[in-house]
Amino acid sequence: MGAAGSSALARLGLPMSRLSAQPRPGWLGVAALGLAAVALGAVAWRRALPRRRRRLQQVGTVARLWIYPVKSCKGVSVTEAECTAMGLRSGHLRDRFWLVIKEDGHMVTARQEPRLVLVSITYENNCLILEAPGVDQLVLPTKLPSSNRLHDCRLFGLDIKGRDCGDEAAQWFTSFLKTEPFRLVQFETNMKGRISRKIEPAIVQNYQVAYPDCSPILILSDASLTDLNTRMENKAKMENFRPNIVVTGCDAFEEDTWDELLIGDVEMKKAMSCPRCIMTTVDPDTGVLDRKEPLETLKSYRLCDPSEKKIYKSSPLFGVYYSVEKTGSLKVGDPVYRMV
Template sequence: MPTALTLTGLYLYPVKSLGGYAVAEADVTARGLRHDRRWLLVDERNRFLTQRQHPELALLTLAPAYNGFLISHRQRPELLPLFIPFEAQPDRTLFVTVWDDILWAWRGAAEADEWLSAALGRPCRLVYMSDMVRRDVEPDLNPEGHLVSFADGYPFLLAGEAALDDLNTRLPEPVPMNRFRPNLVFGGGEAYEDDAWERFQIGEVPFRAVRGCGRCVLTTIDQQTAQKNPLGDPLRTLATYRKAENSTLFGQNVTGPGHGRLRVGDAVTVLSRK
C-alpha cells in the first residue's frame, strides 16, 4: 500500500539567503509563510545579495526570538547576536533590485547595517518588504495571481525526504536538506513523486504545485562552513538524472491560498495530478 504522506518539516528564512530555522507551526499568508524572506540584504547599489555570489552569507545563522529573530556569526563569537524585529518601521525607504524586479523597501536600523557590514566585511544594507509592495509570481503560469516575498520566485518551496534519500545514495557524501532551503518538507511516498502533483492540501490548507524548482550553485555550499564542494556536488550528480529543459530539478515551486495554518505532523493529501 502507498505510504501516508505527512508534513515533517516547516522552515522559515526571515532574511533571504541567510540561515533558516525550523518551526512546529506557521501561518500561511499571501506571500508565503509568515515572516519568510521579508528581509533582504542589498549592496551599495541596492542590488540583492545571495549566497550564489557571496557564500559567506551561510555563516550568518538565525534563531527565533520574541517578536523577531537573532542573527549570529558562526565563526566570530566576538560579534554579539543582532536582534531584528519581524517588521521594520516605515520611516526610511529606498528602491531595491531583486533579479529583474525593482521594488521599494523600508530600511532597517542603522546599527543593523553596521553589524552586518562588519560581519561580512563589505558594505550592505538590511531592507524590509512592506505589505503594500506588490511582487507577482510568474503571471504566465499563475493566471489567478499570486504574490511573493523576496524569495527567488515563488511563495513556497516543497521538497520530499524520499527524494533527498535517493540523491544521497548517489553521492560520495550525503547532504542535509538545508542545501535546498525548502519551506515545506514531506515524508512518505516515493522519491520525486511530487513531480506529478498539481493540487494538494496540507491539513486543511490547499496548495498548487506549479513547476519543478531549478537548482543552482547554492546547493553546493556547505551551510555550516560556507565552503563550496570542489566537485560541484550535489548539483553535479543531480544533473545526471534530474535535468529538464536546461534546469536541474529538485522540489516544487508552490502557490497557496493566502491564509491558513500549518503544523508539523499534518497529513498531506494529493488532490490532482498533472
C-alpha cells in the same frame, strides 16, 4: 409566452421569436418554461462543478516546516505555521521578508556571499536575534520606524521595495561579510510584491512574492534527498535545498506529480518545478561554495523534459514550487493530501 418564461429565456440569452406576441396553446408555454428550467439548471450545475468536493488521496505527511526570515541565512524550524498568500508565518517571523542588499539596491544572496548561510536566527519578544561567527549578536526589531528609508531593490531583474533596517544592521552584515558595504531591508505587507508571471511567464497562477526566488512555498520530500544521496559520496543535507515543507512517507520524486494539495486547511497548487543553481553547492555548515556538488550529480539524472527546456534550460529539477490558493494553518504531522 408568459412573463416568467420570457425572463427565463432572456437570462439564458435565448432569442425571442417574432411570433412571441401571438397567442399560443398553453402547452407551448409550459414546454418553454420547462426548457428554460432545464437550461438554467444545467448552467447552475456547470458553475457548481468546480466547487464539488474533490477526492482526497493521502500522499505523505509533513515532516518539517522551515521559515527563512533573511534570504540566504539559516532557516528557523517551526512545528506549526500560518500559511499566508506570501508564504509561511509564525508570529512576526515571515519567510524571506528580509534581504541583504548592496548600497545600489541589488540583492545579495549566498550565490555571491556564501557565508550568509552561517547566520542563524531566533525569534524573541518581536525581535529577530541574528548570530554569526566572529561578531556579536544583532537584535533586530520586526517593527521598523516609518521614517526609515525606503530602498528600490533589484531581484532577478525585477524591482521591489524594502524598508532599511538601520545603520546597526548594515554595519553588522558589513563587518561579518568583510567584502563591501551592505544594507538590510525588510518587506512590509503594504508593499507590492513581485508578480509571478513577470518572474516566470510559464507560471499560470497570478500571485505576489516578497524576496523568495519564485513562489511562496517550496516542497521537497525526504525520499528525493535519500535518492540523491545514494548517488553521492559526500552526502547533501536538506539545508542545501532550503524547502519550506519537507514531506515524508512518499516515493522519491513523487512530489513532481502532485498538482493540487491540501495540508491542514491550506490549499496549494503547483506553480513549477524548482530549477537548481550553484546555491545548492554552498556547504551549510562551513559557508564554502563548492560550485560542483550536489549540482553535478543532479544534472546527471534530473534534467527537464526537452519540451520544457525553454523554461528550465540546463538547470536540474529538485523540489516543487507552490502557490497558496487557500490560506490557513498547518503543522508538523499533518497528512498531505492530493486533491483529485
